[in-house]
Amino acid sequence: METTSTSNPTIGKPKRKSYVPKLTSTLSQEISDHTGIILEGYQSDELAGKISDLIFFPLYVLKWIGYSILGMIGLDIALIYFEDAWTMIIIYLTLGMALALINGLLVGMLVLIWRIRSDVQAIMRLSLELTAQVMDDYRKKSTKGKVALAFQQVFRAVVFVVIVPLATQSIAKRLPVMGGIFSRIFVGIIGLTVKKSNQLVETAYLKEPQNLPETQSTASEMEAEELRSETSHKIERGFSKVIGVSTRIVALPIWLIFGLVLTLSILLLSMFNAILG
Structure with missing residues (x-):
């Protein structure tokens, strides 16, 4: 499995901003106390660049939110196009435009949450690679005083000490206006994915050649490669399902708000038509 090179994992570096600071600090301290490894030392410009290359959704934020807002405003205007009571039209446009703006923003966010799934899956793959490297570094250390670590x-x-701060930093740089909102959405999806992926990541660890049971370690290189390939496909499918569930959970509050604002828009239009009628 390809890993990410680092300079010195035991030397701390300046911390990047984390959207889960208490959890990040706790996990970092826990690993440091048990292993002597400072995970922040794995943060590097190379890793930051790799993470940035894996996160594509910021490229579509303006496009999808802009299209959604324009579509909602266009629909709002079309609904009153044939009316001639200009006073009421101005009142409706003022309120309707505000609701259309909110609805357009929410629709754009829902589209982007759907688009984020592939980015999260790529980040999970990278996290597995880096975790394998950390485990390998720990395995190479002196065995004196070693404690058992679960993968x-x-x-x-x-994920939370190394990957998330670099990912949110990349999102904030590329989205100066809405970076905070989408960083929290991104971290929320990652958090749910990690929580539901224990079995998947353990399978990923066990598929590595050095971790295979002795009965399998004697298999031919071709058989071992086939085993790794098959397991890798299972992990990819598993992550896809877990991430799908996680994105739906994160999107649920936005769907609820969208439904509420849409209902208000319909009520406003009904009231407008009743007054003119």
């Missing part, structure tokens, strides 16, 4: 435990720490 899931290290994976969760790597």
